Amino acid sequence: MKKLALEDYQLLKPYFATQPYGLCTYSLPSLIVWSNHVFQTFYVIENDSVIIANESGCRPEENHLLLPVGPSGLPPPEELAALALQTGYRQYGSVPEDYLEQTGKEKIGPYFIVSEQPEYDDYVYLTADLSQLKGNRYAKKRNLLHQFSRDYLQLNRVVTGPITPAEVVECLDCLEKWCEIRNCDVDQDLSLACEKEAVINALNHYEHLDMKGLYVRVDGEICAFCISSHLRPDMGVMNFEKALPHIRGLYQYLDNECAKHLFKDYLYINKESDMGLPALAESKHSYHPVLKIKSYRLALR
Incomplete structure (x- = not known):
């Protein structure tokens, strides 16, 4: 993965232009300006989607992926699980509730333990x-x-x-x-x-x-x-x-x-x-x- 930087904006902008998620974490400008020496963001483009990883220098146990951003629609849980194993990030953060509602907790449950993040609502x-x-x-x-x-x-x-x-x-x-x-x-x-x-x-x-x-x-x-x-x-x-x-x-x-x-x-x-x-x-x-x-x-x- 490559560290997200200012010069990546124009490359990634088309992927984020029509992304469906309502959490502010999925604002590309926000991801870029918040990436610093403590909170670092990385990305890779794979299968027409942008894969984003957030890392915390002071709390590495909170390192996580975001949901993939791209034109392919909501990724199924089995794809998310495979991606987590592939990248080494064993959890996703800032997953909006409508992903759970549209995908169904019964489909997510076999792959992931789901917990709320109320401080990020x-x-x-x-x-x-x-x-x-x-x-x-x-x-x-x-x-x-x-x-x-x-x-x-x-x-x-x-x-x-x-x-x-x-x-x-x-x-x-x-x-x-x-x-x-x-x-x-x-x-x-x-x-x-x-x-x-x-x-x-x-x-x-x-x-x-x-x-x-x-x-x-x-x-x-x-x-x-x-x-x-x-x-x-x-x-x-x-x-x-x-x-x-x-x-x-x-x-x-x-x-x-x-x-x-x-x-x-x-x-x-x-x-x-x-x-x-x-x-x-x-x-x-x-x-x-x-x-x-x-x-x-x-x-x-």
């Missing part, structure tokens, strides 16, 4: 819900938007627009400020340090990876930005959302603007998982997902 929202924020359930969000509008928008203190090469350096500065607040570089919080590296990769290469971004400038300074990518024809992924916390209502404004502008061509917005973090789970639930896509692990018997 993805939150999916209707684009219309997040762009319009209608109804009583979004009253708190609208209230924060009104406060932001009163204190900033109505005073002409805000400029919003698509990220271009001219804004990248300022977005990186915003990321540094956000990370200082969140202690991204503290060793014990490896996930934040790796996310920081992934955001830097995305900002530096977003054009090459067909990612889209939006920034919010307050009083002349970029204080928030978001980056998205394609997942499947009806769904995009909100890969990264960063907003400095001292500006009340800024995050809600950013989220609303991203839904309006970055996802207008998609029915659904995938806002990824909560990684098992209660505060993140509470935040994601507060936007009322229309569904959660469960993630499963398939381990060879």
Whole structure:
């Protein structure tokens, strides 16, 4: 297998263009920007499909394959088992629940032990819900938007627009400020340090990876930005959302603007998982997902 790199994007893009899986893991740009010295991704093209392997430098017991991506449809369990034996990766991760539903657990059971990965369940929202924020359930969000509008928008203190090469350096500065607040570089919080590296990769290469971004400038300074990518024809992924916390209502404004502008061509917005973090789970639930896509692990018997 070859280590996944930026220059592989154009080669692999056609395989991912119409892939059916709803978990954010199957976003090719996301796989590329998250591949680093700790979490490495490898691939090989075989029988018109891309075989992806993810490895963790600190938790090798979690090394796994993803479901093959290509035009051949859902692979049967016996093919997955043979591939696992062939590659030496004895388990699959980020297997979406619809694979189990369409294939049937009774067919999977003879080959694999199936277990849930709740920390990797993805939150999916209707684009219309997040762009319009209608109804009583979004009253708190609208209230924060009104406060932001009163204190900033109505005073002409805000400029919003698509990220271009001219804004990248300022977005990186915003990321540094956000990370200082969140202690991204503290060793014990490896996930934040790796996310920081992934955001830097995305900002530096977003054009090459067909990612889209939006920034919010307050009083002349970029204080928030978001980056998205394609997942499947009806769904995009909100890969990264960063907003400095001292500006009340800024995050809600950013989220609303991203839904309006970055996802207008998609029915659904995938806002990824909560990684098992209660505060993140509470935040994601507060936007009322229309569904959660469960993630499963398939381990060879």
